[in-house]
Amino acid sequence: MKIDVVVVGAGNAALCAALAAEEQGASVLVLERAPQEESGGNSRFTAGAIRFAYRGVEDLLEVMPELTDEEIARTDFGTYTEDQFFDDMFRVTRYRSDPTLCELLVRRSFETMKWLRGKGIRFQPIYGRQAFKIDGKFKFWGGLTVEAWGGGPGLVDSETEIARSKGIEIRYGSRVTSLLCDGDRVTGVRVKAGGRLYDVEASAVVLASGGFESDPEMRTRYLGPGWELARVRGTRFNSGDGIKMALSIGAAPFGNWSGCHAVGWDFNAPEFGDLAVGDGFQKHSYPFGIMVNAEGRRFVDEGADFRNYTYAKYGRVILEQPGNFAWQIFDQKVVHLLRDEYRIKQVTKVKADTLEELAAKLEGVDAKAVIEEIRQYNAAVSQDIPFNPNVKDGRATIGLAVNKTNWANTIEEGPFEAYQVGCGITFTFGGLRVTENAQVVDVDMMPIEGLYAAGELVGGLFYFNYPGGTGLMSGAVFGRIAGTAAASSLAGLAETRA
Secondary structure (H helix, E strand, C coil), X not given: CEEEEEEECCCHHHHHHHHHHHHCCCCEEEECCCCHHHCCHXXXXXXXXXXXXXXXXXXXXXXXXXXCHHHHHCEECCCECHHHHHHHHHHHCCCCCCHHHHHHHHHCHHHHHHHHHHHCCCEEEXXXXXXXXXXXXXXXXXXXXXXXXXXXXXXXXXXXXHHHHCCCEEECCCEEEEEEECCCEEEEXXXXXXXXXXXXXXXXXXXXXXXXXXXXXXXHHHCCCCHHHCEECCCCCCCCHHHHHHHCCCECEECCCCCEEEEXXXXXXXXXXXXXXXHHHECCCHHHCEEECCCCCECCCCCCCCHHHCHHHHHHHHHCCHHHCEEEEECCCCHHHCCHHHHCCCCCEEEECCHHHHHHHCCCCCHHHHHHHHHHHHHHECCCCCCCCCCCCCCCECCCCCCCCCCCCCCCCCCEEEEEXXXXXXXXXXXXXXXXXXXXXXXXXXXXXXXXXCHHHECCCCCCCCCCCHHHHHHHHHXXXXXXXXXXXXXXXXXXXX
C-alpha cells in the first residue's frame, strides 16, 4: 500500500503530527506498537499538565473559554511570559538547551494551545496540584497553570477520537521495525503485526515513538551503571525503536544522551507504569518535608526551587543513594499540603506519634542517625521567616552541610508520616538531531529526505533537568511542525518525480 505520511507512535506528539498532516490534505496512517488498551505512549501516563506562555487571564480564556466569572474572581492566575519560559528553560538546562529548538518551543507554545483547542481538545486549571488557597484566593505558582481535561488519558483519547473523525487510520499492535530507504530518501516503513512482516510505502515518515527509557540495556549503556534498577513511570513500549532505526540509516544523534527525566517514585512500584494508578506513584511534596537516605542523612536541598524545577532531576539523586532509596518525612504542620498521590492505596508509608517510633519503622535506615539528623535540622531552621508555600519564601536552614533554601519547617509535631521512594524514569533526553522543520539530520548535517521526528526522541531540548509540563508542550509543538512539514514536502516530491 502507499500512503502520504506514516506516523510511528500514537501518543500526543504522534497524534498532533497526524492531525497537522491531515490538515494539509495528506493521507495519514498511524502505526502504534502497543495494543489499543495500552496505546498512547507516555502521554497516557501523565497527569496532563502542559506549560505554555500566557500574558494573563485573557489568554487563558482563549484556551479555556469555560472559565466562569466566579473562578476568575477567586483565582490569581498570574502571568507566564515568553521571557519567563525562556529563563526557566535555560536555567534548568544549565544554558545548554538548543537555542533554535527552545525558541520554537516557547514562541509557538500559546498558538499551539489555541490550535489544540480549535481541534476540540479541552483544558482546565490545575487547582489540585498547582495552586494553594491563601486568604480565600487560589494562587498559581511555578509557571504551570493548565492541564488537559481528563489528564494524560483524556488528552490521548480526545486526540485519537478527533484523528479518527478526520479519516486518519490508526493500527494498533503494529511495531515498525525499520525504515525503508532507497539511498536518497526514506520511502516507507517495515511493520510487524500479527506475526507477519509487511511494508508500507510512504512519501514521508514522522517518528514519534518515544525515547529508550523502557530498555534496561540502553539505559545502562547511556545513562550509566545502576539505571537498570530504575522503575519506568510510563509505557513498557518506549524501548528506543525509532531512535535505533533512524541511526541505522545514518541519522545524527544529538542532545544529553546520559541524561533523563527521573523522579521520586514509590519504592515498591511495579517495573513499568500501571494505568490503573497512573501518576499516583510519584511523590512530589518533598519541598515541604525532608528526605533522608539509608544512613539517616539528608542529601539534597528539598527547597532549592519550586517542585516543577527540581522533581525531574531528583530521581537520579535518589538512585545514587545507598540502596537506591530515600524516605520523605513530614510532620502535621504540612500533612494537609501533601498532594493526592500520597493518599493512594498502593503506597509505601509509615506513621508514628513520636520521632523515635517513626525512625524505628523506616526500613533500611540507621534509626539513631536519622533522629540526630532531624535534631540538627530542627535547630537550624530560621523560624523568624514566615512559611508560604506559594512563593520561594526564603525560610531556610543555617549552618548545615546541606541547607534547605525554602519552606524549612521543623519536624516536631506528630503524628509523623514518612514515604519510601526510589527512582522512576520518565523519558530520556538523548535523541535525534532535527532542523527547525523537525526534519531529521544525518551525520553529515544534511537533512534526510522524507524523515521527520517529534516528541521524546528529539534531542537537544533538555539537559540535566526539565521544567514540569514541558514534555506535552514539546510533543504538541514539534508534532505539529513535523506533520505540517511532512505533508508540505509532498508537493516538492511530486515536482521532482514529474
